Amino acid sequence: MGENNTVGFNGDHVNESMGKAFEDLYRRMFPTLKKYAIYLVKDTEEAQLILNDVFIAIWKNKILIVNEKAYLFRAVKNGANNYHKTSRLNYQLIEEEEVQEIIDAKADPYQTYVNKDRTRMLYDLIDQMPERRRLIFYMYRIEGFSYKEIAALLDISVRTVEDHLVKGFQFLQEKVLKNKAEFR
Incomplete structure (x- = not known):
């Protein structure tokens, strides 16, 4: 499933074939990565946001990916870890407000x-x-x-x-x- 494909953008010039390569990467990997992100964060919307951030970073920074599977799974895991760090802080704030359980x-x-x-x-x-x-x-x-x-x-x-x-x-x-x- 394209483990060693090189997908990304070399140099400053982004041409049509690079856009197609990015689109292909997105279409192939998104469903699997979404399941993985949901597994990690237990929240469909947050998983979607993490994936959006990962793919936007690849596009904006013109990242050259040599091993797409490894890179993308690591990026999603890092995004999930960041999510958990911020959600812990938010949880502590909610706890301090003593919200009663329904x-x-x-x-x-x-x-x-x-x-x-x-x-x-x-x-x-x-x-x-x-x-x-x-x-x-x-x-x-x-x-x-x-x-x-x-x-x-x-x-x-x-x-x-x-x-x-x-x-x-x-x-x-x-x-x-x-x-x-x-x-x-």
Whole structure:
């Protein structure tokens, strides 16, 4: 999927073929990058803004990209990291204002608490996995990427994706069975 293509702009003169190269890059990579950005920031609109910033920077700065996949995924990850830094600051401001949580009147408060607690425990367990396995697990189970998409995005084999997922599920199963009382 064009891993070693050179896409970008040399010099000050931007001609029609360079514009077409940029458009081609955008059309090929945008859908995959959007899924990745959504996975990272958990917000569709923010993911869209991050992608817009990445592609605008490429266009404005006439960036020469040798390995487009690696460059674009790193740029999106950096954009997501910046988003998280600023959102943490905003969250602290909201916390200081002591905004009350909206509660669903129909929901059983105890069951809501138990479900929230179970979910938190599962995410804590997933966070204990090695980084690569955790990323693959989130991409597959949470974001809905296929094995093939994950393999293409991370530049690994489909078999490696399967292996990470099997080991991830085994890990979770062991931990949940070990702590059955907490998950009832």
